[in-house]
Amino acid sequence: MKQPEEKYMQRAIELARQSVEKGGGPFGAVIVKNGEIIAEDSNSVTLDNDPTAHAEVNAIRKACKSLGTFDLSGCEIYSSCEPCPMCLSALYWAHIDRLYYGCDKQDAKNIGFDDSFIYEQIELKPRFRSLISKQFMQNEAISAFEMWEQKEDKTEY
Amino acid sequence: MKQPEEKYMQRAIELARQSVEKGGGPFGAVIVKNGEIIAEDSNSVTLDNDPTAHAEVNAIRKACKSLGTFDLSGCEIYSSCEPCPMCLSALYWAHIDRLYYGCDKQDAKNIGFDDSFIYEQIELKPRFRSLISKQFMQNEAISAFEMWEQKEDKTEY
Numbered sequence: 678m679k680q681p682e683e684k685y686m687q688r689a690i691e692l693a694r695q696s697v698e699k700g701g702g703p704f705g706a707v708i709v710k711n712g713e714i715i716a717e718d719s720n721s722v723t724l725d726n727d728p729t730a731h732a733e734v735n736a737i738r739k740a741c742k743s744l745g746t747f748d749l750s751g752c753e754i755y756s757s758c759e760p761c762p763m764c765l766s767a768l769y770w771a772h773i774d775r776l777y778y779g780c781d782k783q784d785a786k787n788i789g790f791d792d793s794f795i796y797e798q799i800e801l802k803p804r805f806r807s808l809i810s811k812q813f814m815q816n817e818a819i820s821a822f823e824m825w826e827q828k829e830d831k832t833e834y
Numbered sequence: 835m836k837q838p839e840e841k842y843m844q845r846a847i848e849l850a851r852q853s854v855e856k857g858g859g860p861f862g863a864v865i866v867k868n869g870e871i872i873a874e875d876s877n878s879v880t881l882d883n884d885p886t887a888h889a890e891v892n893a894i895r896k897a898c899k900s901l902g903t904f905d906l907s908g909c910e911i912y913s914s915c916e917p918c919p920m921c922l923s924a925l926y927w928a929h930i931d932r933l934y935y936g937c938d939k940q941d942a943k944n945i946g947f948d949d950s951f952i953y954e955q956i957e958l959k960p961r962f963r964s965l966i967s968k969q970f971m972q973n974e975a976i977s978a979f980e981m982w983e984q985k986e987d988k989t990e991y
Contacts, residue, residue: 686971693978700989703982723989727895728904728927734886747885757975762956763923768965769952770885770920776967779975788979789990795926799919800957808925810933814843818914818936821850822945825860832857832880833946 685709685755686777692719692732693757700724703788706732706756708740708749708773715752716740732756733764737771747834749773758785761792762799770834842866842912843934849876849889850914857881860945863889863913865897865906865930872909873897889913890921894928904991906930915942918949919956927991 679687685707692705702720709715718735722728733756741747749771758780760768768776782792803810825831836844842864849862859877866872875892879885890913898904906928915937917925925933939949960967982988 683971687974690971690975690978693975694981697978697981697985697988702991703978705978722904722927722991726898726902726904728898728906728929728991729886729891729894729924738884738886741883741885745883747879747883749885757978759960759969761923761927763920763927765956765965766918766920766923766952767886769948769955770879770918772885774966776965778967778969779971780979781969781972784972784976784979788983791926795923796956798926799922799953803916808922808933809931810935812916812935812938814840814847814936815938815941817844818847818850819941821847821854821860821862821914822937822941824851824854826945828854831854834859834879834885 681712682755682777685714685753686757686779688714688717689732689755689757690779692717696720696732702731702790704732704756704758706736706754708736708752708754710740710744710749710752715743729763731761731764733760734767737767737773741771747771753777758782759792761785761790762795838869839912839934842871842910843914843936845871845874846889846912846914847936849874853877853889859888859947861889861913861915863893863911865893865909865911867897867901867906867909872900886920888918888921890917891924894924894930898928904928910934915939916949918942918947919952 696719853876
């Protein structure tokens with residue numbers, strides 16, 4: 678008999694394969710809480726015209742909607758591929774407990790996806806990145822942070 | 835007279851301040867193409883129960899919807915704060931040309947946001963990260979990538 682972990686990963690892989698069939702990217706993800714799948718989705722970047730619509734991000738958004746929270750503590754995610762830095766960061770912001778993945782970023786690179794390149798870029802200081810960037814008006818921008826600090830009824834996350 | 839860059843950043847800061855007033859996070863972002871604002875938004879993580887709803891991600895989603903594409907080449911983004919790794923990666927995936935930002939990740943850390951921590955985590959090998967992760971079933975998972983490679987009418991990005 679299969680372990681539950683295998684069953685969830687099998688489902689993530691099935692979602693990735695179905696996604697290819699329907700014209701999406703070859704990635705699927707499943708979010709599990711207390712032994713139950715609470716959300717699952719696949720990559721819909723090209724189908725939805727949304728470059729942020731990776732399988733993990735889509736699944737996180739669904740799980741949060743379903744549970745009515747922005748905090749997925751107590752949840753695990755099964756992803757058919759190692760998350761890109763966007764999705765990995767999203768897992769941190771969502772406070773997901775545990776990550777299981779099938780393929781890795783080298784496999785993704787081999788079929789033409791930029792995951793590895795973006796991992797390399799993030800580690801660089803802004804001035805060395807291929808994305809040209811410039812910081813300015815810091816003194817003016819900090820005013821929003823001061824408002825935040827002074828607000829007494831704020832919802833922190 | 836103000837430079838256009840200042841005007842767009844001023845707008846991003848204004849969105850961040852308005853967001854604090856309405857109960858969102860203290861971050862705003864504006865996307866500009868050919869000298870025109872095509873999308874703008876603020877952080878709505880707590881308002882929308884969506885941990886991925888940072889200002890930059892929200893603005894990217896809106897810009898893509900507005901232009902009917904997943905590729906924002908030719909666009910610039912003005913963010914009231916240095917993007918977190920999720921948003922920085924999203925800028926790469928969206929192929930945004932240029933980034934301007936006001937506050938930086940240290941400023942964000944000072945008011946309690948995890949941006950710096952997540953930057954540190956991403957640079958670590960998976961086994962050293964605080965997020966527990968495990969790779970398995972790679973051989974099964976690769977089947978979705980093989981389907982992708984063999985598909986002739988796929989939309990790459």
